[in-house]
Amino acid sequence: MRITGSRVVQTIAATLAVGVIATGCASERGEKSEGGDTFVFGAAGDPGSLDPALASDGETFRVTRQAFEALIEHEPGGTDLVGGLAKSWEADESGTEWTFKLQEGVKFHDGEKLTAEAVCKNYDHWFNWTGTYQNSAVSYYWQTVFGGFAKNEDKDTPKANYKGCEAKDEHTAVISVHEPSANLPGGFSLQALAIHSPKAIDKYKEQEATGENDAISYPKYSQEAGTVAGTGPFRITEWDKGNKEVTLERFDDYWGEKAGVEKLVFRTIAEESARRQALQAGNIHGYDLVAPSDVKTLEKEGFQVPVRGVFNIFYVGFSQEANKALEKKDVRQALTHAIDRENVVKTQLPEGGVAATQFMPDTVDGYSKDVATYEFSTDKAKELLKKAGEEKLKVTFCYPTEVTRPYMPAPADMYELMKSDLEKAGVNVEPKPMKWAPDYLDATEAGSCDLHLLGWTGDFNDAYNFIGTWFSGYDKQWGFRDDKVFDAVKKAEAEPDVAKRVELYKKANEVIMDYIPGVPVSSSPPSIAFAKDVNPPKVSPLTQENFAEVSFK
Structure with missing residues (x-):
């Protein structure tokens, strides 16, 4: 999750010596x-x-x-x-x-x-x-x-x-x-x-x-x-x-x-409203992932509600091994056109949330303004499904329960919006709710879901921590093999010069979005x-x- 701050990506020849800092932890x-x-x-x-x-x-x-x-x-x-x-x-x-x-x-x-x-x-x-x-x-x-x-x-x-x-x-x-x-x-x-x-x-x-x-x-x-x-x-x-x-x-x-x-x-309190009530009642001292609609209410009541910078991506993942129809590019494009990302941002995310065009936020060097884009169009989605011979496409769509995430404040609600969008395009959607840990995480990592909701908050400030996480080689979560995608990402990873590497990241993002392995939906600033x-x-x-x-x- 990044917003500002110096970017710590070093050239191969660089050496760093950093002074000591006491790290902390704890809260409750x-x-x-x-x-x-x-x-x-x-x-x-x-x-x-x-x-x-x-x-x-x-x-x-x-x-x-x-x-x-x-x-x-x-x-x-x-x-x-x-x-x-x-x-x-x-x-x-x-x-x-x-x-x-x-x-x-x-x-x-x-x-x-x-x-x-x-x-x-x-x-x-x-x-x-x-x-x-x-x-x-x-x-x-x-x-x-x-x-x-x-x-x-x-x-x-x-x-x-x-x-x-x-x-x-x-x-x-x-x-x-x-x-x-x-x-x-x-x-x-x-x-x-x-x-x-x-x-x-x-x-x-x-x-x-x-x-x-x-x-x-x-x-x-x-x-x-x-x-x-x-x-x-x-x-x-x-x-x-x-x-x-x-x-x-x-x-x-x-x-x-x-x-x-x-x-x-x-203390795990899965529902955001229950976490808010626990804070208001004095049963807890803090909680994460405040619902956008609750921020002003809590601030008026005197609670402290700091907002983090934007450094995440929320996406719909496709598993091509789970559903062979997803091997067809026209099908992947159709599903991408079918989802109204702007509506997800408008109705589900806090102020500052944005619809995504690629698998990283624009706060990371390597973000490209030249990627292929897929505007929301139910008609276009139907046209592409017909072209692919998948007018009766059926997908299992997994989503997590008992959790909210920085990029996904209301998983069930976000799922329902996208399910409705897909059904309008003629897709038969079978819901599959699963407990977040470890069931959902293991299932998505194993590529067991045709479609699934997931996201990523950056671990450190390099584009490879986003696109390299998924697209540098075969990954069961996505279940596809495409050397053009893999080579573009690996070429950027191996480049020692930072400026050249950033340009290669941009090219890699363009290759990825042309292939369209899933749908990058949004980025948001969690409270x-x-x-x-x-x-x-x-x-x-x-x-x-x-x-x-x-x-x-």
Whole structure:
């Protein structure tokens, strides 16, 4: 999610050395008491895992970010990369060797010390995953940033770019890749690549994820508190799934600035109206994804409702493997013409929302003004379906329940609008509502839905973090193979010169929108709300709020 802020995309020859910054985490709502407060935050959905390496969704990362830290972080409230567990870093001239100087005196929640060997143990652990861990629904971010594994078990798993990690000394780790990538250094800031205690990793290895597609069983350690251990200002102490609450406690041995509250509770309240009522009643201290219609009401009542910058994309995904009719370009174009994106923006999004023309917001360098556009036209949609011989097209349309997202404040309502649009064009739509985590996320990642609603909030400021996430190679979510699309995206990724890379991103966007693998619908600025007596954290365009900054007035 980006709005402004310096763009941290470096040339291969560049080296960076960034000073230390204490990263935070934590927030929740509860009662104030002498000697320590509890802050309770109303989350829009359940986390899927307490191990961020197994996740790809914002609700999981909102929780784990308070307990785990990556080598690099983003500045509070901004998009610049700054030191995290590494106080500085640099790349060699080829962009294939990254050296990290680690913070000293850092302890994990289980008492282990942060060392270069601990960092390497994390990266080698991910690289050597086997079985279900190689499913892209489980190891999504590893595969996005570093490709495949030491031994790929599926022909569609991307080739490994990770080469290895070496502990040069106690506090110097060197991570090597085979080829330079636009995913670096930004990828080192991902919560999915946050650093775990080496002792905890040994315990992780005793358990396995099992299953496939939308029937994955995650390892026990990731589904209950007690095993996972990071270095953050909070440690996870309880996950009460029955009451949909995760509790974190301040970590008093934290190496940076201590958290401003003693306890942090994330309480899942799926409906936005229920979250608003809980805030108004004083049952929570804050919540995310405020409905556009509620912003002025809350502000008039004295609540704090800061707005984040626009750095997301909402889209309708097509799975060509789930429905062979979607292999026809005329069908994909027809569905795109059938959807009234401006109506979605007008009726469902806050002020500042815009209809999308491509799979990234215009706040990211690489956005093109020359992409093919598909105006709303029911007649055009019908004409194209007839041309394709698909006048009786039937699609299964999946949408998530029990959640709202920054790019998708009301999934069911947005689905209904688009369902109506498609039906007017003659498409037979079969609804398939699914619980957000892990059911919906696993199903969409596995390409089990003909059509589905999903979106993306940027992890770091590079166009590859958007289009490269989906279109640099075969992805089960989309289920298509087109070398023209893949080559255009990969060519941009491999370009070391930033200015040239941006131009290649523009060309890649034009190729993608000519192919039209799905429908980019909109981008929007999500709001977050806090109680009157709270000193809130700096809001992040990346939705990466550090709740350790929270305190009570």
